[in-house]
Amino acid sequence: MKVTDQIKISLFRTMLRIRQFEMAVREHFQKTDIPGFAHLYVGEEAVATGLCAVLNPDDYVTSTHRGHGHCIAKGADLNRLMAELWGRKTGYCKGRGGSMHVYAREVNLLGTSGIVGAGLPLSLGPAIHAKLNKSGQVSVCFFGDGAANNGTFHESINLAAVQKLPVVFVCENNLYATVTAVHESTKTENFADRAAGYGIPGVIVDGNDVMDVLEKADKAVARARSGKGPTLLECKTYRHFGHYVGEPGTAYRPQEERNEWAKRDPIRMFCTHLVENGTIDPEGIEAIEHEVEKEIVEAVEFAGNSPLPDPQTVAQHVWSGQ
Amino acid sequence: MAKMRMVEAIRAAIREEMHRDDRVFCIGEDIGIPSGFGGAFQATLGLSDEFGHERILDTPIAEAGLTGVAIGAAVMGLRPIADVQYCDFLFCAMDQLVNQLAKLHYMSGGAVKVPMVMRAPVGATMRGAQHAQSVESYFMHVPGLKIACPSTPYDAKGLLKTAVRDDDPVMFFEHKKLYGSSGVRSVKGTIDASGEVPEEEYLIPFGQAQVRRRGAHVTILASLLMLYEALAAADELAGEGIECEVIDPRTLVPFDYETLAASVRKTGRLLIVHEDTFRLGWGAEVAARIGRDCFDYLDAPVERLTAPDTPAPFAPPMERFYVPDAGRIIEAVRRLL
Numbered sequence: 001m002k003v004t005d006q007i008k009i010s011l012f013r014t015m016l017r018i019r020q021f022e023m024a025v026r027e028h029f030q031k032t033d034i035p036g037f038a039h040l041y042v043g044e045e046a047v048a049t050g051l052c053a054v055l056n057p058d059d060y061v062t063s064t065h066r067g068h069g070h071c072i073a074k075g076a077d078l079n080r081l082m083a084e085l086w087g088r089k090t091g092y093c094k095g096r097g098g099s100m101h102v103y104a105r106e107v108n109l110l111g112t113s114g115i116v117g118a119g120l121p122l123s124l125g126p127a128i129h130a131k132l133n134k135s136g137q138v139s140v141c142f143f144g145d146g147a148a149n150n151g152t153f154h155e156s157i158n159l160a161a162v163q164k165l166p167v168v169f170v171c172e173n174n175l176y177a178t179v180t181a182v183h184e185s186t187k188t189e190n191f192a193d194r195a196a197g198y199g200i201p202g203v204i205v206d207g208n209d210v211m212d213v214l215e216k217a218d219k220a221v222a223r224a225r226s227g228k229g230p231t232l233l234e235c236k237t238y239r240h241f242g243h244y245v246g247e248p249g250t251a252y253r254p255q256e257e258r259n260e261w262a263k264r265d266p267i268r269m270f271c272t273h274l275v276e277n278g279t280i281d282p283e284g285i286e287a288i289e290h291e292v293e294k295e296i297v298e299a300v301e302f303a304g305n306s307p308l309p310d311p312q313t314v315a316q317h318v319w320s321g322q
Numbered sequence: 323m324a325k326m327r328m329v330e331a332i333r334a335a336i337r338e339e340m341h342r343d344d345r346v347f348c349i350g351e352d353i354g355i356p357s358g359f360g361g362a363f364q365a366t367l368g369l370s371d372e373f374g375h376e377r378i379l380d381t382p383i384a385e386a387g388l389t390g391v392a393i394g395a396a397v398m399g400l401r402p403i404a405d406v407q408y409c410d411f412l413f414c415a416m417d418q419l420v421n422q423l424a425k426l427h428y429m430s431g432g433a434v435k436v437p438m439v440m441r442a443p444v445g446a447t448m449r450g451a452q453h454a455q456s457v458e459s460y461f462m463h464v465p466g467l468k469i470a471c472p473s474t475p476y477d478a479k480g481l482l483k484t485a486v487r488d489d490d491p492v493m494f495f496e497h498k499k500l501y502g503s504s505g506v507r508s509v510k511g512t513i514d515a516s517g518e519v520p521e522e523e524y525l526i527p528f529g530q531a532q533v534r535r536r537g538a539h540v541t542i543l544a545s546l547l548m549l550y551e552a553l554a555a556a557d558e559l560a561g562e563g564i565e566c567e568v569i570d571p572r573t574l575v576p577f578d579y580e581t582l583a584a585s586v587r588k589t590g591r592l593l594i595v596h597e598d599t600f601r602l603g604w605g606a607e608v609a610a611r612i613g614r615d616c617f618d619y620l621d622a623p624v625e626r627l628t629a630p631d632t633p634a635p636f637a638p639p640m641e642r643f644y645v646p647d648a649g650r651i652i653e654a655v656r657r658l659l
Contacts, residue, residue, distance in 0.1 A: 035510075035638050036448040087637030098450035098636030114452030115414065116383045149382030150414075177383055179358035180351070185382040247506040251357035309635075311643030318632045 001218045015045040018069040020296045029245040041069030043240035046266035048073035050213025060108045060126035060139040062119035065100045067112030076104040079302035088306035095309040117150030127165035138166045138224045146177030148191045161198040164229035168220045171234045179252045192234035207235030208266040323518040327502030331475035332365045335482035347377040350405030354378035362407035363503040385414035396438035408453045409442035424466035439485045445497045446634045454634035456598040461493045468492045469574040473549040475517045480526030497546040529576035537565030541585040544595040555651035590621035591658045600628040627654045
């Protein structure tokens, strides 16, 4: 894939869209507009953005509990996504799902998930569908370092490998499974090293560098699409905030570590890169910021002005045809 | 006596049992990480400082794995207290729980014992369908598993200590809104369930229900959060001269049918309330038993008030509608009279 200036600017816009969306989620969660749990993707934007940039609109994505970024990068409608987080009738799942259970079928986003590791085997389903239909579609499975130690990781990758399914496994290693540091749960240095055990390529990716993600994702997706089977990408990244809004993430993560990763903010790094290389000037950046801000304000207004679902309809959608 | 929140009483029980018996240890996800949560709702907070990380054993997110480890350790004579962060995650470990834990003693002709406790938080707290279930009924169906569901700190401590000493496996269900967890792990809609807990050691035997309120007109059977809704309903109904007898089963397996039947023979009416869904919820089993055992005493069919047969919805007004409350209990009692 040739990365034109236009594509680069589009990457920047998507990352910013995710960042601003998440900051709005944070604000409105704190104001109690948003109920339940909200796990923010702030700091990890380059992963979903770089990955989804090499996908076709009809490729599939399975996501995690920290899934808003995947939804946005895959092209989900910000209004309907925000409304779902607010538990509104106009949300993607009519208020039944919430942050951890978003399904945006129209962009083939096949679910964020409240169960760690659940998306891994699920992602093989679309891949088998694509293979049987010879459609050339690819299934991308995002999961975290926590899920990489769940049994579903082994079952899924082995099965995908042996069946040469068109899957790209994307481990977003943000170094902490809730509060457990990766070195407390995992003996190997890199999750990517495990790929050898399944006979597939394993690739370490700088998850804060959107260009590195894009380049390596492009190869993995091309490999999957051409029928050669899955790849395991390990994207090293970091969440800026705690496990969820309301949990600061400071007690169990050293200040120095947080500072180091803050310096490697994926959006700031890419912005600097774009300006320094003359891809865009600061005025252009500012214009994009304003445009994105407007979109987010609209999404918040849409969610806030949307009706809540009628409780009497709670049984609707237990069965199909309702 | 000391006033304790539910989560403190659970922690006290674990601490006392670990001091008493070297074979007792805890295993779970994020239960003893330094500066972590101390378990999803703080039940093991601080215990790794006291007992070390070998006995407060943190595992990766691997439910089937950690459950199997605990089972294997229990077979060897250790006394594991295992822990999942939300009861919904138990389904990730169903083979270990149902095909292994529940059956090993039987299949081995009694040669193997599995003295293990599996603790799990239940209840809808606006987190959506995969962090909201009440799963007691699933496990009540499995021969070989005992089930406790404490509603007060006193019961939580006494029942958990009994569970640890039991030679059979115990599923120990705790309600998120009753814990009284604090800070980053506080739960919206929490009910103040704190209460007096004796300093000295005590055990509560399984299979002994507790009559929480005396009344002559109708019996309400309710556990966990629903007990508090039932008591609130009973208070309000008392103002109208309707006296409810409120019974807390405390354990579902074994179940104290004697206490319940004695109450129903007196009142002639029974309302069963649980947060679990309706169809084959544990209330169905109890209703069938009471329908048979108290047939001649019943003045009305046994009523059940439960969550509807749907997954737990996310939107707050839907969740409020989904979980039975005092208002709905009052309506159900009126229907019975």
